[in-house]
Structure formats: C-alpha cells, structure tokens
Amino acid sequence: MERIREAGEGDLEPLAGLVAQAWPEDGWSRRSLAAALTVPGARARVAVDAADRLCGFVLARRVADLLEIDLVGVAVAWRRRGVARRLLVALLAEEASGLGEARLELAAGNAPARALYEGLGFVVVGRRSRYYPGGDDALLLSWPAPASTT
Ligand SMILES: CC(C)(COP(=O)(O)OP(=O)(O)OC[C@H]1O[C@@H](n2cnc3c(N)ncnc32)[C@H](O)[C@@H]1OP(=O)(O)O)[C@@H](O)C(=O)NCCC(=O)NCCS
Structure with a gap:
C-alpha cells in the first residue's frame, strides 16, 4: 500500500467490487455507497497502491463531535499488512479536533x-x-x- 487519500466518485466501481468481496451476502448497494461518499459529514478514505489501485477503505460520517464509522474493508490480497489499522489511525488523527467519540x-x-x-x-x-x-x-x-x- 502506497498512500491514503480521500475517496471520490471515480472510486465507486472498485469500492463496490471490494465491498462485494468483503460482504458477499449482504454488502451495500452501489446507491448506498454513492450516498456514503456524498452525505453531509461524509469521511471516505481509500488506501491505494503505487498505481492508485484500491487496497482498502473506510467509510465514516462526522456529526458534530461524533464520528460514526460505517464500514472498513481491505482487499483479501492486502489483509494482515496493516492497511485497516493505518486507515483508522489516519482517520482518527484527521478528525481529532473537537472529537468527543468515535x-x-x-x-x-x-x-x-x-x-x-x-x-x-x-x-x-x-x-x-x-x-x-x-x-x-x-x-x-x-x-x-x-x-x-x-
Ligand atoms: C477486518 C479487516 C478490515 C482487517 O483489515 P487488515 O488490513 O487485514 O487489518 P490490519 O492488518 O490492519 O490488522 C490490524 C490488527 O487487527 C487484527 N486482525 C486483523 N486481521 C485479523 C485476523 N484475521 N485474525 C485476528 N486478528 C486480526 C490484529 O490485531 C491486527 O494486528 P497484528 O497484525 O499486529 O496482529 C479485514 O479483515 C476485512 O476487510 N474484513 C472483511 C470486512 C470486515 O469484516 N470489516 C470490519 C467490519 S466493518
């Protein structure tokens, strides 16, 4: 994994693929994923490799002093290499100002x-x-x- 960046509309397709891989039975629909990227307070971050391919993601929502973490997923090939931990540590650090609870x-x-x-x-x-x-x-x-x- 190379870096963490904010997720955008262009990430929707690979995100949907990763969600389907992580939750084969009851993953989120593409519509709910698109909403999760754009809802007020959305905090969507992706971990990508050197070619900007998706390794993992976190979808969360900030409302006042509360951070709700909705979904965290890592591609099977990238698991157990610290991707989820890095995504969450980065998110908590970015949201630290005024944060009461996650x-x-x-x-x-x-x-x-x-x-x-x-x-x-x-x-x-x-x-x-x-x-x-x-x-x-x-x-x-x-x-x-x-x-x-x-
Ligand atoms: C859960 C999940 C996000 C972990 O992602 P990951 O990038 O592999 O996790 P990390 O490598 O950052 O692991 C951090 C710590 O989590 C724990 N952990 C992660 N995977 C584990 C496993 N298979 N068994 C036991 N502990 C595990 C360990 O404590 C690990 O620390 P360590 O490697 O130093 O022992 C990933 O397995 C996944 O996408 N699962 C399917 C989706 C899911 O269940 N999401 C969470 C609910 S929203």
Missing part, C-alpha cells in the same frame, strides 16, 4: 475486526442481541473508552 457496530463473531478495533483502544459499550439476519449479536464499540463513573 463509534461503530460490528458482528460479535467478527474476531478479526474486533481485534483490530480493540487494538486501537476501542471498547465494547453495548450489545444488541440477535441483531443481524444470521442471528449474530451486534457489538457497539466506542473510542476513546467512556470515562469511568466510579
């Missing part, structure tokens, strides 16, 4: 993603039982860890 939701059974986020300091703050169509629970993760009330 949060996201993931399937409880998604061990790689959970390890990725917990390694960055996200903590599980909630669980929605049987949230996904397959019956898996959803975990709600937050960064930084909420201040202790004790």
